[in-house]
Amino acid sequence: MTTTFPDVSISTERLVLRAFEPADIPAHIEMMNDELVTAWTSVPQPYTKEDAEEWVGRIAPAERTAGTGIVFAVNEFLTQRLVGIVHLHSTDWRILATEASYVTAPWARGEGYATESVLAVAQWLFRDQKFERIEVRTPADNTASQQVAQKIGCISEGVLRNSWIARTQTEDGGWADIRTDLIVWSLLSEDLEGVAEQMADAGGYASFTHWN
Numbered sequence: 001m002t003t004t005f006p007d008v009s010i011s012t013e014r015l016v017l018r019a020f021e022p023a024d025i026p027a028h029i030e031m032m033n034d035e036l037v038t039a040w041t042s043v044p045q046p047y048t049k050e051d052a053e054e055w056v057g058r059i060a061p062a063e064r065t066a067g068t069g070i071v072f073a074v075n076e077f078l079t080q081r082l083v084g085i086v087h088l089h090s091t092d093w094r095i096l097a098t099e100a101s102y103v104t105a106p107w108a109r110g111e112g113y114a115t116e117s118v119l120a121v122a123q124w125l126f127r128d129q130k131f132e133r134i135e136v137r138t139p140a141d142n143t144a145s146q147q148v149a150q151k152i153g154c155i156s157e158g159v160l161r162n163s164w165i166a167r168t169q170t171e172d173g174g175w176a177d178i179r180t181d182l183i184v185w186s187l188l189s190e191d192l193e194g195v196a197e198q199m200a201d202a203g204g205y206a207s208f209t210h211w212n
Contacts, residue, residue, distance in 0.1 A: 010072065081107075
């Protein structure tokens with residue numbers, strides 16, 4: 001039984017999803033120090049050059065080689081700027097299920113890039129890797145992340161109460177931990193039927209996805 005994802009890149013009309021490279025480090029540092037990323041994720045704060053080098057050089061590639069998931073650096077096709085991250089983790093190879101998380105750089109928000117990249121990964125997972133389920137967990141107040149889940153066809157399954165630690169900025173510019181609920185979403189292959197075409201018809205990106 002296969003227990004690791006292949007070393008693959010995925011292309012859409014606007015994006016290229018590939019493994020992280022050392023050249024991504026400066027943009028990665030800037031993205032991970034964004035206020036919204038700090039608030040909703042568990043990344044170190046401040047996010048340093050050492051943190052980025054550890055991520056690019058060890059943590060991200062180890063996700064794939066250990067069989068627990070795969071990390072994609074999402075890049076804009078025309079400019080090669082780092083748009084964000086799609087991270088598959090907590091993979092169960094017996095039931096062919098995995099959890100997806102995603103981050104978008106501040107400059108790239110509002111362009112549909114998160115939806116486009118997560119949808120492309122979902123298509124690859126279901127069609128090429130023959131997976132059965134993708135799970136997404138979003139903090140209760142992170143409406144932007146919830147909108148991405150809804151747009152790709154995810155179904156809300158329930159709430160994990162008081163199960164996540166988010167961060168809120170304090171008056172002195174620091175950060176304080178706050179507990180919050182997580183909304184659990186699931187995506188099955190049949191949930192994708194017509195999603196890409198509907199988004200394209202609504203004026204979004206084309207539905208073409210290619211992986212190699």
